[in-house]
Amino acid sequence: MGQxxxxxxxxxxxxxxxWLELGLRTRVxxxxxxxxxxxxxxxxxxxxxxxxxxxxxxxxxxxxxxTGVRLPLDVPIDELVFFVMVPIAAVLTLEAVRSATGLxxxxxxxxxxxxx
Amino acid sequence: xxxxxLAVLGVALVIAWDLWILRTRLLTRQVFWMSxxxxxxxxxxxNGVLTGLRIVRYDGAAxxxxxxxxxxxxxxxxxxxxxxxxxEDLLFGFxxxxxAMTLWAWWGRRGVQREPRSGPPRRALVPLLAxxxxxxxxxS
Numbered sequence: 585m586g587q588x589x590x591x592x593x594x595x596x597x598x599x600x601x602x603w604l605e606l607g608l609r610t611r612v613x614x615x616x617x618x619x620x621x622x623x624x625x626x627x628x629x630x631x632x633x634x635x636x637x638x639x640x641x642x643x644x645x646x647x648x649x650x651t652g653v654r655l656p657l658d659v660p661i662d663e664l665v666f667f668v669m670v671p672i673a674a675v676l677t678l679e680a681v682r683s684a685t686g687l688x689x690x691x692x693x694x695x696x697x698x699x700x
Numbered sequence: 701x702x703x704x705x706l707a708v709l710g711v712a713l714v715i716a717w718d719l720w721i722l723r724t725r726l727l728t729r730q731v732f733w734m735s736x737x738x739x740x741x742x743x744x745x746x747n748g749v750l751t752g753l754r755i756v757r758y759d760g761a762a763x764x765x766x767x768x769x770x771x772x773x774x775x776x777x778x779x780x781x782x783x784x785x786x787x788e789d790l791l792f793g794f795x796x797x798x799x800a801m802t803l804w805a806w807w808g809r810r811g812v813q814r815e816p817r818s819g820p821p822r823r824a825l826v827p828l829l830a831x832x833x834x835x836x837x838x839x840s
Contacts (some may be wrong), residue, residue: 590755593746600742608821618813622803630796642703642762649755671800678735678801683819684829687731690724691808
C-alpha cells in the first residue's frame, strides 16, 4: 500500500461510519450546514495543535506511508483528512446511538417537539 | 509543552467547555458515554494500526513512554502505551470527540438544522439493535 497506508486507515473510518447514515437514518451528512459549522472549528484548532506538535518534534510520520503532500505549517494532507473524518465519525456515532436508543442529547428543543 | 501536558490541558478545557462555557452538558448524559464507548473501541483499533505499523512515531521526550523504536513495533501494552499508541492519544481523542459533539449539540440547541431528526433505524436493523440493548420497535 505504501504511500496510501495512512489514507487507507481514514477510508476505514469513513466506510465504517457512513453506513449509519442509511442504516440508522442519522441524517448527519444530510444536515451538512450544521455538520460544516461543527467540523470547521475542530479542524482549525486541531490543525494548529498538529502543526505545533510537528514543529516541536512530538510526533512525525513515516514518509513512505503518507502521500507526501504537505500543507501550510508542514501538516501532511493525510492529517487534515483525519481531522475532518474523526469529528464526522463522532457525530455519526452520537446520532446513531440517539436513533437506536431514543436517549436525549439536549438539543431537542421545546418539550412539545421533543422526541420520546 | 510536552504532548502529555497538552493532552491533559486539552481534556480539562473540553470539560470546562461542555459544562460551563457552552453548557451543552453532554458529559452528564448517557447518550454521550454510550457513544464514547463505541468510539474509543474503534479508536484503539485504528490508532493501533497507525502507531503499531509506525506510520506515526513519537518522541520519548514528549510522552510518558519511550520514543517509537527505529526497528519493529513499540510495545503493545506498557511503557505508557496501550495497543501500541501512547496513552496521551486517548486524551487527544477524547478532546477531539467531545469538542465535535458539543459543537454539534450546541448548533442544534441554537436551532440550526435540528430537523430532520435522526432515526428511527431501518426495520432490518431493529432485531440486531434489540440484541445490543436498543429501544424496541413499539417505542419508536
